[in-house]
Amino acid sequence: MKVKKKKSFFKKFVFTLLLSLVVLSIVTVFILRKQVKNVMVWEDQVTTAAKQYGIEEYSDVILAIIYTESKGDHVDLMQSSESKYGTRNRIFTSEESIESGVEHLAEVIKEADAQKCDIWTAVQAYNFGSKYINYVSDHGKKNTLEISETYSRDILAPLLGNKTQETYFYKHPFALMHNGGKLYKDGGNFFYAESVKWNLKLVKLFSKF
Template sequence: MKKIIIAVVAIFFIIIVAVFGYKQQQEDNNNFGKANIPAAVQKWRPLVSEVANKYKVGNYTEVLLAIVYQESGDTGTNDIMQSSESEGLPPNSIVDPETSLNVGIKYFSSIVQYADKKKCDLATIIQSYNFGQGYVDYVASNGGKSTKELAESFSASHGGGYGDPSYYDHVMRYVSMTDTEGEEGASQSALGSDLYKKIMGTAGKFQGEAYVFGGSNPSTGFDCSGLTQYVYGQAGINLPRTAQAQYDATSKVAPSDVKPGDLVFFQGTYQCGDYITHVGIYVGGNKMYQSGGHGIGYTSLDNSFWKAHLAGYGRVRK
């Protein structure tokens, strides 16, 4: 009986940790670099940001700008998010760009909330803007992670030719890394340019993939410390497995001295026995690269959640 009780308590603890871990993901901020879009779309940035914040998806501003470019291109349409159909109207029925943004971003926000509830990944959210919310259910029933194969089978199940199965790829081609995360970050890194590039080159292969609690390699997916352990390990730097252990293994640096390639640590992001509960890779420009939120990618440290939980920075030992 005693063994049964211990087992039940252990299972309950794992569930609690997983739930709080996922809550931490939902509190996350922008996982994206700057949208690479022309001036004709850049002019909508202030309004997109304003409307996105109104509907609590301000962290998706860059992706929303990429969606605007994908939907409007060089067509000259005033329905710049092609949001008429989300209101049950014929295409291009909306003739005011501000109305198009309000309708489209409100719809996008509803998809984000539903995907959060179903624990689906970033690709599902973006693809669902094209396919509709039914795609979230489809992905949720097939592992929670959108793939090109799932998008194609969903399209085929609707008679073929339904939507754009490559919509996620088409949108994300307009979202790129900023200079701080590239050459500039490499030149500033305490690890040296070549080593930093190797680390971020490996990390970049997983951008957009889903956060996986307990994941530590490409076949399982990654949680926060699993990602850092793996990508630094591929560059020949051995890190222990947990965020707390990685914190203990690094040399602490002041915020004024932090450089790209250092680790950034957080406390209290979910309930567990450790002081340090989350870790990311500092990339410069007060941003980090991490596994959390709606997947793996870039995140601003200016977000109030991260500011409230910041514990400090650590430099790995080469």
């Protein structure tokens, strides 16, 4: 009798678990699709700006940056206020955000190309600043998570005041898998290029339906 009860409980547990996973998957897909649709609203604006600054072939990367920065649900879509004005919350239209963000991205892509670094060096420099390109150029000319983490910890964070390698919790899957969820205070986001790379796949996938 006890064996039957245990089997029955186990079957119910497995069924409940599987049902929960299915529901969670459906909800996740719905949320991701909605977020991507919010981003794709700005596709024409992105294409126009990309053409203007000579980086039309990277229009999809720009859309992935928008997804990474705001999920298409913020006035400053590309969080470009700091790169343009040096402070946050100085951009009040999404059009200006795209214009400024694409201009900044074009600048770091041009510099990365000049130093024969890859596109993901430029994308990481969008977050770190253009001096990161010089660092990658001296360390193999290809962005990697190890290089970006070292730059964040040893160069950028101390430069901006964090000389003790102080960290804070960052609840992102990449961070949780890599180091339990840690970023260096004042050190930018060394997962940035990897996040954009992953989000580029999501944008391409969910923009199709």
